[in-house]
Amino acid sequence: MANRADVAKLANVSVATVTNVLTGRKPVGDDLRNRVFAAASKLKYIPDSSAQRLASGVNKHIGVAVSEMTNLYHIEVIKGIEAYATEKGFAVSLFDLDSNAQDKFRLIASRRLGGIVNFVSDVYPDEYVQYFIQDNVVMMNFECEQSFRLDTVYSDGMAWLIRQAAKFGHKRAAFITTHEPRYMHLDTRIKTFCELRDECGFDTDESLIVGNDIGGKRTSEEIGYELTARLLDGGKKFTCLFCINDMTALGAMRAFHEYGLDIPGDVSVTGCDDISIGKYIFPSLTTLGFDKFVYGREIAKTIIDKIENPQLPYTHRSIESVPVYRNSLGPAKK
Amino acid sequence: MANRADVAKLANVSVATVTNVLTGRKPVGDDLRNRVFAAASKLKYIPDSSAQRLASGVNKHIGVAVSEMTNLYHIEVIKGIEAYATEKGFAVSLFDLDSNAQDKFRLIASRRLGGIVNFVSDVYPDEYVQYFIQDNVVMMNFECEQSFRLDTVYSDGMAWLIRQAAKFGHKRAAFITTHEPRYMHLDTRIKTFCELRDECGFDTDESLIVGNDIGGKRTSEEIGYELTARLLDGGKKFTCLFCINDMTALGAMRAFHEYGLDIPGDVSVTGCDDISIGKYIFPSLTTLGFDKFVYGREIAKTIIDKIENPQLPYTHRSIESVPVYRNSLGPAKK
DNA sequence: CTGAAAGCGCTTACAG
DNA sequence: CTGAAAGCGCTTACAG
Numbered sequence: 001m002a003n004r005a006d007v008a009k010l011a012n013v014s015v016a017t018v019t020n021v022l023t024g025r026k027p028v029g030d031d032l033r034n035r036v037f038a039a040a041s042k043l044k045y046i047p048d049s050s051a052q053r054l055a056s057g058v059n060k061h062i063g064v065a066v067s068e069m070t071n072l073y074h075i076e077v078i079k080g081i082e083a084y085a086t087e088k089g090f091a092v093s094l095f096d097l098d099s100n101a102q103d104k105f106r107l108i109a110s111r112r113l114g115g116i117v118n119f120v121s122d123v124y125p126d127e128y129v130q131y132f133i134q135d136n137v138v139m140m141n142f143e144c145e146q147s148f149r150l151d152t153v154y155s156d157g158m159a160w161l162i163r164q165a166a167k168f169g170h171k172r173a174a175f176i177t178t179h180e181p182r183y184m185h186l187d188t189r190i191k192t193f194c195e196l197r198d199e200c201g202f203d204t205d206e207s208l209i210v211g212n213d214i215g216g217k218r219t220s221e222e223i224g225y226e227l228t229a230r231l232l233d234g235g236k237k238f239t240c241l242f243c244i245n246d247m248t249a250l251g252a253m254r255a256f257h258e259y260g261l262d263i264p265g266d267v268s269v270t271g272c273d274d275i276s277i278g279k280y281i282f283p284s285l286t287t288l289g290f291d292k293f294v295y296g297r298e299i300a301k302t303i304i305d306k307i308e309n310p311q312l313p314y315t316h317r318s319i320e321s322v323p324v325y326r327n328s329l330g331p332a333k334k
Numbered sequence: 335m336a337n338r339a340d341v342a343k344l345a346n347v348s349v350a351t352v353t354n355v356l357t358g359r360k361p362v363g364d365d366l367r368n369r370v371f372a373a374a375s376k377l378k379y380i381p382d383s384s385a386q387r388l389a390s391g392v393n394k395h396i397g398v399a400v401s402e403m404t405n406l407y408h409i410e411v412i413k414g415i416e417a418y419a420t421e422k423g424f425a426v427s428l429f430d431l432d433s434n435a436q437d438k439f440r441l442i443a444s445r446r447l448g449g450i451v452n453f454v455s456d457v458y459p460d461e462y463v464q465y466f467i468q469d470n471v472v473m474m475n476f477e478c479e480q481s482f483r484l485d486t487v488y489s490d491g492m493a494w495l496i497r498q499a500a501k502f503g504h505k506r507a508a509f510i511t512t513h514e515p516r517y518m519h520l521d522t523r524i525k526t527f528c529e530l531r532d533e534c535g536f537d538t539d540e541s542l543i544v545g546n547d548i549g550g551k552r553t554s555e556e557i558g559y560e561l562t563a564r565l566l567d568g569g570k571k572f573t574c575l576f577c578i579n580d581m582t583a584l585g586a587m588r589a590f591h592e593y594g595l596d597i598p599g600d601v602s603v604t605g606c607d608d609i610s611i612g613k614y615i616f617p618s619l620t621t622l623g624f625d626k627f628v629y630g631r632e633i634a635k636t637i638i639d640k641i642e643n644p645q646l647p648y649t650h651r652s653i654e655s656v657p658v659y660r661n662s663l664g665p666a667k668k
Numbered sequence: 669c670t671g672a673a674a675g676c677g678c679t680t681a682c683a684g
Numbered sequence: 685c686t687g688a689a690a691g692c693g694c695t696t697a698c699a700g
Contacts, residue, residue, distance in 0.1 A: 001446075001469055003678085014686065014687040015679095015687085015688095016679080016686075017685090019678075019679060019680090020685090020686085023679090025679095026686095028686080029686085032685085032686080046440055047444055048676090048677055049444045049445050049446070050387045050388050050393070050445075050446060050676090050677080051388055051676075052678055052679075053384045054384050054388060054677080054679090054691095054693065054694085055677075055678040055679040055691075056679055057679090057692075069412070069416075070406060070610055075404055078403070079403045082403075083433065086429065086430070086437070086438055087437070089441060089444075091445055092428060093395075093425045093427045094412070094416055095416075095420065095425075096416050099417065100421070103420070103421070107425065110380050110381055110383045112382055250611060250614045251614060253614070257616045276404055276553065276555070277611070279588070280559070280585060280588045281584070281588075282588070282591045284588075337693055337694085338693065339693080347670080348672075350670075350695080350696085351671070353694075353695060354669095360669085361669070363670085381694075384692090384694085385676090385692070385694035386693080386695075387676090387694090388675095388678085388692090388693080388694070389675080389676055390676085390695055391676075
């Protein structure tokens, strides 16, 4: 591997000059500049990012703390983050916080990341957050002052879905979520559901809102399947099921199929996130969506802008999720 | 951020001693050791990985070059890689090679990765591979001498699927793949299909084997949908469709549903990879599978062992993919 | 067992 | 515009 000294020697200049022409941060005379470029390309020189980070203090490395990696929602957003980040010369690493969160934290901290985005809904141990703040890592979607927020808002989209169900004549609607019961009423999707039940003439049977009390680590589709099967086994009557996300809806649909129920003939189903496979499954899934690739890019851009301009303020913005109407939502069964 | 000098000062020892106790590579007296541990924990000291990499030459960072990130097959394997790697203190970064491969390569090279795993089926530019070899990055699943290989073998599993279809009375079976037509016959799944057609009494109409001539960058499910729709539009008769992978099968199933065909009543479908949602979609998908999490862990272990013991030889191993029988494969329509 | 020193490959004031 | 030098935070011979 060639290093800057090799390039400098071949070009017959100092290493500082090599840095200056390669980064373009300081003007360099034409002659020297050409010699440096020639030497660098002859030696196929590629700077060492660890050394750059150590000397400059800025780390072109973004971490993504994720839970439930196999949820396509996360992957689609991460794809956008990766796309923008790599365009800017940043690498992006995934940290699956579902296991060994403590060790994972040490690992993250040891990387001295330039930025980190949080996809984990559990509250973060404050100790970790403090460490990031102290280390000036640019944070996204952490629950603290020194963090950007780019939130998705579901309330209007969810309201549309609920009202549409009402128009279709549904009277008894259920809601299943991956949240633990004690936290579920904090979610805006569920809040919206509760608020609109009266207006829509839905039955207000509280046992139709079911949180994840299964325990253990499960995927959204597993939870969707189990909670739906339990509703059916319990003899609960409902003609429409709202699911907290698409993967959960997928699990719910499997349960309905196994019970011989037709979607949407016997029961309607909606999800949230508009994951890419939503239009491929059968029936295609009515959901709430937004451009996750663009969202990911915007996350990366926000972080990188701040890394490159530390004086930029932390901002809180949001992005609207809109209804995506497909076949899984239909008229209520007579 | 505390550094080794801070710890050394507080413990009243040299920085070398701090290194020695923290890494455990050299014996240190009890008294000093305790002082170092006490100082490190008091200062919440976490070593800087960039500095470690620069000084030691080993980079605890693994790259994954991936194509089609949203294919759950890749994600499930990557989850295994991440799990093992982080246990060993390695970070893992994703590089989506679907776009800007050239820039992406510079980025990868600049990281001086410890290891890199290749999930891209296109042949790699030799220039890049040479660079990795020269830089001693441990490679997995690259097409060269200095790379590990951990391949999945599909031939036996595929043969089982094909014979099962024959037992079910299928006479005309089609095969769709995401490979370009000119490369498709290199794939063992397609080879097996071609070899068994006679034995199974299948029609040997070559136009029933269709490669991806659509062009442009598409996802597997898009390709599956389009190729299947084209077969149907073209009036091709077949009662069984083998798909190169599960995502492709998902697209194919969507096409069948839209054409009002029942699966498996009118047409049977099989995939490959056994992605986690395969049992949730409707009908559940018959496929070929193996434990992708374990596979990912094994990939990471192989790479990390070699990073830590460079004298270890490159090995070529393989892992068998076995049939996973579900509802999408059934008796041929009379 | 312990520590002073050189070195990894860069960047960043600083001087010229 | 150009370059010599210090420094980023570690590890690794080397000497004691």
